[in-house]
Amino acid sequence: MDVLSDVITVTRTGRSRSAYVRWHAPWRQEFASVPGSAGFQVILQGSCWLLRPEAEPVRLGAGDVVFVPHGRGHTLADSPDTPVTDPPCGPADDQPSGTFASDTVDRSGDDGPVTVVLCGACQLDPSRTHPLLLTLPDLIHLPARAGRHPELSAAVQLLAAEVENPRLGTDAAVPALLDALLLYILRIWFDGQSALGSTTGWAAALNDPPVTAALHAVHRDPASPWTVATLAAEAGLSRAAFARRFALLVGQPPLGYLTWWRMTTAARLLRTSDAPLRSIAAQVGYTSEFAFANAFRRTHGTAPGTFRRRS
Incomplete structure (x- = not known):
């Protein structure tokens, strides 16, 4: 798998939710801050208008996409x-009127102009958040x-x-x-950052052929x-030049x-499979179950078996 596909597969957890919501003016909907989730409208x-604390209101029109990668309130x-016309909502809402339920919802207002919004959210595992996602801003407006x-x-x-007519x-x-x-939003964002001339960070890394070649090899x-030498060969660079370039980006x-x-891959396998520890160790490059357990404990603060039972 390529890096971006892996980021989505490994980081997302739990059930994704979505809703097709029709608001009749006047209306105002607060989306609660929910750490460990990513949402979009x-x-x-x-x-309608996008409102955030300490930020100027932004007018949104048909076709606009708002992505909130870190679950910040807006x-x-x-x-x-x-x-305010409706109580704050978030991914935990389970009632049919909840904006994040998989449903079609009519809410608020009288006979004013209608705004139709497609809402969605997915849970992210904070313990497996890829550094690529950590570099994203609090809100992306496309x-x-x-x-x-x-x-x-x-x-x-x-x-x-699908959501409007199940x-x-x-x-x-x-x-x-x-x-x-989610993949398309991230792809567009990183392509845009590259076009702006980003020279460091994941936006630059994903558009740097040598570093991308090494990342794809690892994934x-x-x-x-x-x-370092074999990854440098994948990148087509000398060992020293590759190590500097990779660390910078x-x-x-x-x-x-x-x-x-x-260790992130191992954590996913421990959560989602019944494979024995020796098999998981082999899948992530360890011939010794003991060495794997030590590496896992250093990263996650607990032994693999304990991690599996708690998960």
Whole structure:
């Protein structure tokens, strides 16, 4: 798997939620701060305002996408001056009227202009948060522009159709489409940062062929006995030049990232499979179960068996 696909697969946990919400003005909806989650809103019809503490209101129109990667609180409203009309909502809401329930919801207001919003959220495991996600800002706004990001628009349309009119297979389609939507948002964001000339950080790393080649090698085969020299060969650079370049862009040395990724992969396998410890150790590059247990304990603060039981 490539790096971005792995980030989504390994970090996401629990059940993704989505809703097709139709608001009638006047309305104002607060989205509570929910650490350990990532949420988005897509304006499908009409317009509204994005409100955040200590930030200027931002007008959103049809096709605009708002992504909140760290679960920070924010508000949508038909006008910056509209008072609160609904209680704050978050991914824990289980009632049919909850914005994050998989449902179609009519809320608030009278006979004013209608705004239709596709809302969604997914849970992220803080213990496995990839450093790529940590570099994202609190909020990403992707304005709608005719002809741009056709793959994102297609994912939005498919997801909106499934949520608005659930049919046979919707329960399987929605999580897959949410993953696709998240991938497209991240891809567009990092491509945009690259276009702006970012020279450090993950935006630059994902657009640097030598570093990307090494990252893909690690993610493709974490069990391989990688060394700085063999990863430098994948990157097509000398050992010293590769080590400097990788650390500058990724934020840690090559073997430090390799160990972190191995232990993150091991944690996922411990949570999601019944494979014996020796098998998991082999899958992440350890021929000795004892060495694997020591490395896992240094990273996660507990033994693999204890981690599995607690999970």
